[in-house]
Amino acid sequence: xNETGEVQEQQKKRSxxxxxxxxxxxxxxxxSDGITGIFTKRKLDQATxxxxxxxxxxxxxxxxxxxxxxxxxxxxRYNKEVTxxxxxxxxxxxxxxxxxxxxxxxVIDASKKPFVVLMVGVNGAGKxxxxxxxxxxxxxxxxxxxxxxxxxxxAAAVEQLKVWGERIGAPVVTTKVGGDAAGLAYEALARAKQxxxxxxxxxxxxxxxxxxxxxxxxxxxxxxxxxxxxxTPHATLLVLDATTGQNAVNQVEIFGKIANVxxxxxxxxxxxxxxxxxxxxxxxxxxxxxMIGVGEQIDDLQTFEADAFARAITGAS
Numbered sequence: 001x002n003e004t005g006e007v008q009e010q011q012k013k014r015s016x017x018x019x020x021x022x023x024x025x026x027x028x029x030x031x032s033d034g035i036t037g038i039f040t041k042r043k044l045d046q047a048t049x050x051x052x053x054x055x056x057x058x059x060x061x062x063x064x065x066x067x068x069x070x071x072x073x074x075x076x077r078y079n080k081e082v083t084x085x086x087x088x089x090x091x092x093x094x095x096x097x098x099x100x101x102x103x104x105x106x107v108i109d110a111s112k113k114p115f116v117v118l119m120v121g122v123n124g125a126g127k128x129x130x131x132x133x134x135x136x137x138x139x140x141x142x143x144x145x146x147x148x149x150x151x152x153x154x155a156a157a158v159e160q161l162k163v164w165g166e167r168i169g170a171p172v173v174t175t176k177v178g179g180d181a182a183g184l185a186y187e188a189l190a191r192a193k194q195x196x197x198x199x200x201x202x203x204x205x206x207x208x209x210x211x212x213x214x215x216x217x218x219x220x221x222x223x224x225x226x227x228x229x230x231x232t233p234h235a236t237l238l239v240l241d242a243t244t245g246q247n248a249v250n251q252v253e254i255f256g257k258i259a260n261v262x263x264x265x266x267x268x269x270x271x272x273x274x275x276x277x278x279x280x281x282x283x284x285x286x287x288x289x290x291m292i293g294v295g296e297q298i299d300d301l302q303t304f305e306a307d308a309f310a311r312a313i314t315g316a317s
Contacts, residue, residue, distance in 0.1 A: 016302055021312045023294020027275030031059050032315030035091070036084045044077050052087075059273070060245050061095075062280030069094045085317070092307075092316035098279055099306035104288035106263065106303070108138060109234060114146065114192040114200040116225065116232040120218065120259045121239035122251055123206040126267035126293060128157050130239045131201045132164035133301040134291075143198035145170040148188035150181040150204045150221065161203060181205065181217055182224040189228050202233070208254065215258040237290065239265045240281070243272040252285050267293035270300075275313050 021028070034055040042048055049070050056066035072094045073087065108115045117134070121127045128151065135145040147165050151157040155177050165172035173188040185202050192200040204221065207214055225232040238261040240248045248266075255261050264287050269275045282289060289304045310316070 016299070017308055017312070019300060020292075020294050020302055020308060023270035023300060024275050024309075024312045025270075026273040027059065027269070027313050028315045030273040031055065031091070031276070031313060032084075032088060034059075035087050035315075039082060039084045039087050043079055043081050044074060045079060049074050056276065059276035060280060061276035062249075062283060065098060065279055065283045069098075088314045088316040092310040092314045095279055095310035095314065096307045098283050099289070099310060102264075102282045102286060102289045103304055103306040104263065104290060106134070106235075106237075106290035108143065108199055110198070112231065112234050114189070114197045116189065116192075116200045116229070116234050117202065118218075118221070118233040118236045118259070119201060119203050119239060120236060120255055120261065121206050122208050122241075123151075123154070123157075125206065125239045125241040125244075125251075127151070127206060127239045128160050128203050129164070130237075130265055130267060130291075130293065130301065131203050132161065132168065133293075133298050135164070135170050135199070135201055136168045136298045137301070138199045139168055139170065144196070145199045145201070146173065146188060146192045146195070146197045147171070148173045148184055148200065148202040149175075150184055150202050151206070152177060152179045152181050152184065153205060153207075157203065182220040185221045186224045186228065189225050189232065193228065208251075211254065211258065218259050235262045236260055237263050237265055238287075239267060242266050242269045242275055242277055245272070245274050245277055246280075248277050249281060249284065252281055252287065256285065256287070261287060263288040263290045265289075265291045265293070265301075267301075270294045278309070 038051045053066050053070040073090050119127045119131045135147055138145050147161055147170055149158040149161045152175055158174055162172050175184045236259055238255045266278050269292055291301055292304050293301045
């Protein structure tokens with residue numbers, strides 16, 4: 001890459017980081033302002049550490065993670081004066097340690113054609129929009145994409161995917177409202193194979209009221225697709241809504257059991273002050289985190305970077 005290219009790449013990364021910081025502003029304010037309130041002109045004693053632990057729990061980092069991070073902050077600094085800036089940096093470093101093992105970019109394996117991705121998650125988490133944004137990114141990278149509207153009981157989800165398909169120039173396979181999602185997935189896979197499509201994204205229903213029905217539907221989709229290609233799906237992405245806080249933890253548990261989840265995407269981080277939930281999930285489940293959503297625009301679905309996220313959420317420079 002020449003010098004101009006390197007500068008442009010750096011500017012792009014800076015721009016994405018800036019957008020992420022803006023998207024995480026609510027979470028940052030909660031943690032950063034809290035740190036300022038606790039540590040201004042105070043020595044690091046047990047009362048201070050207790051307050052920090054409470055702050056981290058309130059930001060949804062989870063009790064175990066909050067305790068571990070607080071212990072790390074107190075180590076070698078007990079009864080010493082520390083500035084809010086030092087604490088933010090220490091916090092960012094500790095959060096990075098938790099998140100780094102799950103940082104894993106989403107990669108389309110070119111040897112699988114099509115590379116089949118099953119999108120799972122509860123209704124309202126942003127599955128359909130996320131599928132479309134992943135499709136748009138793949139198109140931008142020169143790959144051919146197909147979408148399948150497998151949430152057949154929700155006419156709005158089907159229409160939404162069709163609109164996105166038109167917008168990004170990707171075909172959308174649909175069936176009648178209430179139609180068989182497994183049959184639709186089979187049809188989409190057959191067509192994608194025939195057309196030599198690089199990436200097939202299959203949207204699915206997310207009704208958790210009856211977990212047995214949902215599990216049966218997802219199992220049927222996989223079973224039917226495997227008649228055409230025994231390795232499908234190549235990835236199963238669980239889309240989580242950050243604004244649901246601790247509910248997101250329950251969703252990882254449920255979908256982890258019923259859908260063989262291979263990676264996570266967390267959306268709507270711009271709409272909550274509790275972005276720390278991603279840290280709690282990373283600590284507990286050790287599932288790859290591929291992407292995060294920090295806004296409505298296509299570029300607001302970003303590849304997850306542990307260090308950048310940790311610095312943004314703590315307000316560390």
